[in-house]
Amino acid sequence: MVEPSHSPRAKAAVRHARRKDARPSELLDAALDLFVEKGFAATRVEAVAARAGVSKGTLFLYFPSKEELFRAVVHENLSTRFADWKAEYETMDGSAVEMLHHALQSWWTRVGATKLTGLTKLVMSEAQNFPEVAACYHAEVVRPSQQLLRGLIQRGIDRGEFRALDAEYAVYSITSTILYLVMHKHALSLVAPVPEQLMPERYIASQLDIILHGLLQPGQAPASRIPALS
Known part of the structure; x- marks a missing residue:
């Protein structure tokens, strides 16, 4: 059975999809702020994930290491x-x-x-x-x-x-x-x-x-x- 597009479950699925698409950008914004504030050594991936409102595991789905996260920040900005x-x-x-x-x-x-x-x-x-x-x-x-x-x-x-x-x-x-x-x-x-x-x-x-x-x-x-x- 196809879920009606106006149903609460369908609307929640759309919001979740939009949230998932926004995660890389939110992670990069959080990483930029922390790299600038604290430097590379003192920036912890846990702090980046927390500022972006996701788990550390979610961060690693997009960026396998802190070095890759830094590279993405430089590339994007x-x-x-x-x-x-x-x-x-x-x-x-x-x-x-x-x-x-x-x-x-x-x-x-x-x-x-x-x-x-x-x-x-x-x-x-x-x-x-x-x-x-x-x-x-x-x-x-x-x-x-x-x-x-x-x-x-x-x-x-x-x-x-x-x-x-x-x-x-x-x-x-x-x-x-x-x-x-x-x-x-x-x-x-x-x-x-x-x-x-x-x-x-x-x-x-x-x-x-x-x-x-x-x-x-x-x-x-x-x-x-x-x-x-x-």
């Missing part, structure tokens, strides 16, 4: 964004300078100003004890972000906006801006007096200006040149 970011930059009509500025400012708005930077802080502080966690973050976030920025720099070189330079290593000058903001947000800002608090948007603009124009006056050659490495 960061890795999946790179395809959209790449498509966005490929369709932009602005100059290479405008694109770099947009890349840094939009990173701050979409990631830096959110709790997601806690994942970067986690990796920086716990990489030595959990190299597999650092390797996951490097593959899922660091490498794609470097490829994206390298493409923006190369685009500027190809268009004649930037001089020919080592684009592979120029990327580190850009990403160092991001890493300092993360370090300041999660460490230095906690002890700095209010007048010394960093303004992220102003800092990004200043760093990009230095990267693009250097410290010397226009037309002034440095007293000595940095030797090129072969």
Whole structure:
């Protein structure tokens, strides 16, 4: 006998199915919060399950280990964004300078100003004890972000906006801006007096200006040149 769709049992079955579909997302949300709050080592899967309102056994049905749970958190919250970011930059009509500025400012708005930077802080502080966690973050976030920025720099070189330079290593000058903001947000800002608090948007603009124009006056050659490495 087919249960009527409006019966209490049928409605309960629908609610259960919806609840089951929502569980992975709820587990990932709970895991993100706890990884950011406590770090990788101190986060217990029991606590993640409890915050998501399920049993530890249910968590392991979706994520066999804490490492797999971390990988899923990184993938869901960061890795999946790179395809959209790449498509966005490929369709932009602005100059290479405008694109770099947009890349840094939009990173701050979409990631830096959110709790997601806690994942970067986690990796920086716990990489030595959990190299597999650092390797996951490097593959899922660091490498794609470097490829994206390298493409923006190369685009500027190809268009004649930037001089020919080592684009592979120029990327580190850009990403160092991001890493300092993360370090300041999660460490230095906690002890700095209010007048010394960093303004992220102003800092990004200043760093990009230095990267693009250097410290010397226009037309002034440095007293000595940095030797090129072969």
